[in-house]
Amino acid sequence: MPVSFLGETIGEQQTKIVRIPVCRLASGTALSVAVHVLRGSGDGPAVGIMSAHHGEELFTTELMRRLRQILLDSRFRGTVLMVPCANPPSFEAGTRNTPVDMHNLNRVFPGNAAGWLSEKLAAVIWDRFVPAIDAFLDYHCGGEDTEIHYTYTLDPGTPFGRTVHELAMLGSAPILWQTAHPAGSLSGETTRRQIPTVILEVGGGPSFGTDLMDRGLAAACRILRKLGVLDGPVGRGEARIVVREGGAVRPAHGGLFLPEVGHDALGTSVPGGTILGRVVAPDTFEELDVIRAPYPVTEIMMVRSRTSKVHPGEYAYILGDGESGQAIV
Ligand SMILES: [Zn+2]
Incomplete structure (x- = not known):
């Protein structure tokens, strides 16, 4: 038909x-x-x-x-x-x-x-x-x-x-x-x-x-x-897992974004406190922000994987709380 x-x-x-x-x-x-x-x-x-x-x-x-x-x-x-x-x-x-x-x-x-x-x-x-x-x-x-x-x-x-x-x-x-x-x-x-x-x-x-x-x-x-x-x-x-809590992490200041955790980490988890990326001033090289994994088990759902210009408030990462989650078996 x-x-x-x-x-x-x-x-x-x-x-x-x-x-x-x-x-x-x-x-x-x-x-x-x-x-x-x-x-x-x-x-x-x-x-x-x-x-x-x-x-x-x-x-x-x-x-x-x-x-x-x-x-x-x-x-x-x-x-x-x-x-x-x-x-x-x-x-x-x-x-x-x-x-x-x-x-x-x-x-x-x-x-x-x-x-x-x-x-x-x-x-x-x-x-x-x-x-x-x-x-x-x-x-x-x-x-x-x-x-x-x-x-x-x-x-x-x-x-x-x-x-x-x-x-x-x-x-x-x-x-x-x-x-x-x-x-x-x-x-x-x-x-x-x-x-x-x-x-x-x-x-x-x-x-x-x-x-x-x-x-x-x-x-x-x-x-x-x-x-x-x-x-x-x-x-x-x-x-692999369903998470229920999470959200976007946004740099407090703009500048040059330097990722430490990128493409290869997508879909995996990292321990709390892991440094994910840094923002430095493009003119003075002053370190303006350090983005760390916020949850004891931080699930990586979005990464800013390129060294790039970032504006304050843009997405740097989207992260899930692994402990809010349920593993899929
Ligand atoms: Zn969209």
């Missing part, structure tokens, strides 16, 4: 790029969000996959390009609706927030068609993309100098929570984080709507050329098998 999306008909084993119109920008350029509608053979769920709410997150856009090719080379069921670049103005500028209004797209869902540009973008995604999907994979990653690797999960104590947790367990990340979604995030809203949703935080600029791309793609295929889109045995994810 063909499927229909925004008035376009996509037959079995066909693929179409359908653009959701947003508005005209000040330059007159038409802003739209491109959705790759990949229709497989036979009945199956409609799975939404999205990346680059935040324009500096290139790694998962490339992951999506490769995943699309894997799907096109496979026989699959149902429909995949893929949005590789959810925030085109932000991607163009290479910024986390949308340049025109400086809002964070992933904090303004479900959006407002009469609001700021970011809110208009959120509103079209919410009103036109979300109603078409039965499950949602929400990809995020680090920027030019940072890498991230963890998967959000929910308390498996309810049927919905168990569904989400089983999907999260199939991810590539050794660490799952059971925590509330940020207010105004698309995943928070799809979860509220009881659409099974997994946020996969995987990779970043320094991850190109590492095994994170292949691990991320293998995880996407496991999840798509679990959802009944791809055939074959689901396989086992890489989850």
